[in-house]
Amino acid sequence: NAGVTQTPKFRILKIGQSMTLQCAQDMNHNYMYWYRQDPGMGLKLIYYSVGAGITDKGEVPNGYNVSRSTTEDFPLRLELAAPSQTSVYFCASSPVGRNTDTQYFGPGTRLTVL
């Protein structure tokens, strides 16, 4: 199993550009999450999904959109990138049931907006 994969690893965007951060998992997990990690701020939940076709906002959703058309994929879309979106983005997944407390993380995408 590859676990949770994210692409790209690094990206530099200009203000106003758009991009999609890709996330995929091969563990058949129902729950998936997007976080951003800022220095000294910890991880903040952007969006989450409890299954294909079902998504909901987290703590910091402004400026982002998500979709979940399959169990495996959970892309994060940035529209009109702003310098405040410079961060490291982590995707995670977890199973439903007894082991829901274990989230499996991807390697992260480091995004810089200039």
Next chain:
Amino acid sequence: AQRVTQPEKLLSVFKGAPVELKCNYSYSGSPELFWYVQYSRQRLQLLLRHISRESIKGFTADLNKGETSFHLKKPFAQEEDSAMYYCALRRAGGTSYGKLTFGQGTILTVHP
């Protein structure tokens, strides 16, 4: 709303010394607490959870509901313990959908 506070951004100890990473939380309901760790060039991963009452890599953490704390302790630190540590909270119950609230993180450095 819940909140998790890790008061120390940086913590340095020498090998063999005891280490304690502090975590305090605020939540009016019944919380579930976790410690996650990120070693250099590795992914964030679960270290331990309060429900399990287990010791992982020599680390333990006890949930103190009176003091609303979940400090992580190890009696003898090792160099390989150097990493970023995150304390995290989850609401008990199925409607949490596994969502975690993370603290700000503590970078632990263990010197030889």
